[in-house]
Amino acid sequence: MKLIKFLITGIVFGIVMAKSEAISWYRIQEMFRFQAFHMYGIIGVAVVMGALGVWLIKKYHIRDYSGNPIAFYPKDKSVIRYLVGGTIFGMGWALSGACPGPMVVNIGYGYFAMAIVFFFAIVGTYLYGLIKDKLPH
Amino acid sequence: MIEILSKPWPWYIAGPLIGLTVPALLLLGNKTFGISSSMRHVCAACLPANIPYFKYDWKKEIWNLVFVAGILIGGYLAVICLQNPNEIIVNETLKTELAGYGITDFSNALIPSDIVSWENLLSFKGLFMIVFGGFLIGFGTRYAGGCTSGHSIMGLSALSLTSLIATICFMAGGFLAANVILPFILSF
Numbered sequence: 001m002k003l004i005k006f007l008i009t010g011i012v013f014g015i016v017m018a019k020s021e022a023i024s025w026y027r028i029q030e031m032f033r034f035q036a037f038h039m040y041g042i043i044g045v046a047v048v049m050g051a052l053g054v055w056l057i058k059k060y061h062i063r064d065y066s067g068n069p070i071a072f073y074p075k076d077k078s079v080i081r082y083l084v085g086g087t088i089f090g091m092g093w094a095l096s097g098a099c100p101g102p103m104v105v106n107i108g109y110g111y112f113a114m115a116i117v118f119f120f121a122i123v124g125t126y127l128y129g130l131i132k133d134k135l136p137h
Numbered sequence: 138m139i140e141i142l143s144k145p146w147p148w149y150i151a152g153p154l155i156g157l158t159v160p161a162l163l164l165l166g167n168k169t170f171g172i173s174s175s176m177r178h179v180c181a182a183c184l185p186a187n188i189p190y191f192k193y194d195w196k197k198e199i200w201n202l203v204f205v206a207g208i209l210i211g212g213y214l215a216v217i218c219l220q221n222p223n224e225i226i227v228n229e230t231l232k233t234e235l236a237g238y239g240i241t242d243f244s245n246a247l248i249p250s251d252i253v254s255w256e257n258l259l260s261f262k263g264l265f266m267i268v269f270g271g272f273l274i275g276f277g278t279r280y281a282g283g284c285t286s287g288h289s290i291m292g293l294s295a296l297s298l299t300s301l302i303a304t305i306c307f308m309a310g311g312f313l314a315a316n317v318i319l320p321f322i323l324s325f
Contacts, residue, residue, distance in 0.1 A: 005166065006168070006201075007206060007207040008207065009158060009161050009204060009207060010204040010210070011207040012154070013207070014208040014209065015214055016155055017151075017211070020145065020150070021247060022155075024248065026227045026228075026231065026249070030228050031311075032315035036228055041147075042152045042155060045153055049157055050156040053160025054295050075283070075300060085303070085306075086277065086281045087306045088276060089277030089284060089306075090277070090308060090311040092270045092310075094312075094319065095265070095269065095270030096270030099278075104172070104205055105215075107209060108213040109212040109247065111247070116268065116271065117253070120269075121275030122176050122180060125279050126180050128276050128279040
């Protein structure tokens with residue numbers, strides 16, 4: 001039962017992603033061609049809203065649902081992994097027209113062929129795990 | 138009401154709701170918003186094979202898989218209850234460009250059936266876009282330590298410099314693929 005709140009948060013997120021067409025192949029192509037403001041508007045406002053939330057939580061030391069202080073985990077401090085990994089990810093995003101969240105929404109939406117993209121994303125994840133130590137980070 | 142909700146939602150409605158996911162997960166369970174890590178958990182659960190990167194207690198991260206299951210249900214509910222009855226509106230310049238590659242079917246709504254389909258698995262461009270594209274997403278997101286949700290929304294919300302670097306590279310890679318690689322692949 002403790003998990004149901006995450007299920008509900010996911011459901012709301014999925015509906016919003018689908019209804020704003022952020023899961024659409026066309027919207028992603030328009031974004032990378034600077035043909036529409038839509039996706040920039042969504043991500044931009046989402047960041048402002050998220051930043052406001054994080055700021056309020058930090059400022060007022062707001063605790064979570066069970067009364068524990070909220071923990072923030074800083075990401076790894078290196079640069080290479082973000083440059084290389086980020087560029088690889090961005091290319092995959094434009095080629096398939098979906099990032100991990102929208103892939104899942106698309107499958108739920110009935111575009112079952114998106115499951116192929118998802119499957120090969122898991123293959124990519126697996127290969128990364130396999131050769132991680134040989135890559136510059 | 139249903140009629141209004143069935144229309145595509147504008148960015149200024151969707152943006153705040155998506156942004157609220159960040160504080161919602163923090164407050165509900167002290168969890169950091171991120172979707173791509175679920176793919177790592179799937180690997181750890183199904184085929185850890187003694188690989189150090191997959192040797193951890195994935196059951197502790199089950200909330201993330203439940204969250205992703207919710208996202209799947211959300212997509213289903215959106216199409217069952219709130220499907221847009223009209224054809225998707227696509228930028229005219231993009232439409233013209235796509236028509237040049239033979240992509241003219243917009244009836245499938247959100248995704249061009251000329252590209253993302255099972256039949257296309259047998260063609261070079263389909264293989265490249267959906268198989269190789271998917272592979273790059275999975276590999277790149279783990280290499281970069283996060284995807285659009287983890288870096289561009291969660292990371293930027295926490296004012297992380299490394300997430301800003303990652304986001305800029307997401308955009309750079311996407312820009313390159315959409316404007317240089319994709320036109321080349323689609324012309325086959």
